[in-house]
Amino acid sequence: MRSSYELITKAQNIGRYAADLAHDGSVADLSTSAHHPGDDTGRVVLEAYRKFGATSVRDVLEAYQSGYNNKAADLGDPVVRMIQIKNGIHYALPGATDEEIKAIKDQL
Numbered sequence: 001m002r003s004s005y006e007l008i009t010k011a012q013n014i015g016r017y018a019a020d021l022a023h024d025g026s027v028a029d030l031s032t033s034a035h036h037p038g039d040d041t042g043r044v045v046l047e048a049y050r051k052f053g054a055t056s057v058r059d060v061l062e063a064y065q066s067g068y069n070n071k072a073a074d075l076g077d078p079v080v081r082m083i084q085i086k087n088g089i090h091y092a093l094p095g096a097t098d099e100e101i102k103a104i105k106d107q108l
Helices: 004-024 039-052 055-075 082-092 098-106
Strands: none
Touching: 004 039, 004 055, 039 055, 039 082, 039 098, 055 082, 082 098
16 A cells, blocks of 8 residues: 555656656647646546545645646746646546546545
8 A cells, every 4th residue: 555655756756757748749738728637647646535535635636736847847838737637637537436536626
C-alpha cells in the first residue's frame, strides 16, 4: 500500500511528464476550459480517494498541477488551472463509479 506522500510524489512526477508531452505535441488539451490530466493521474487520484478519503484528492491534484505548471513554465508553455483539471478529471478516472467521480469533483 502506498502512502499519501508517495501518491502525491507520483502525481507531481506525472504532471512533469504530461507537460513534456504537451510541449512535444504528443498530447493536446481538450480545450481552454478543460484539461485531461491523463489516466495515470486518474488512477493515482482514485487510489488516494479509496485509501485516504475525499480530502486527499485535492492534495494529489494540486501536486499534479504543481508538477505540470513548473515544467510548463520552464518550457515556456501555458500552465493549467485547477478549474481546467476539474472540468476534465472525469475523462481520467478509469473504473470509477459515478459516485466516486462526483465526490472527487466536489473536492475541487
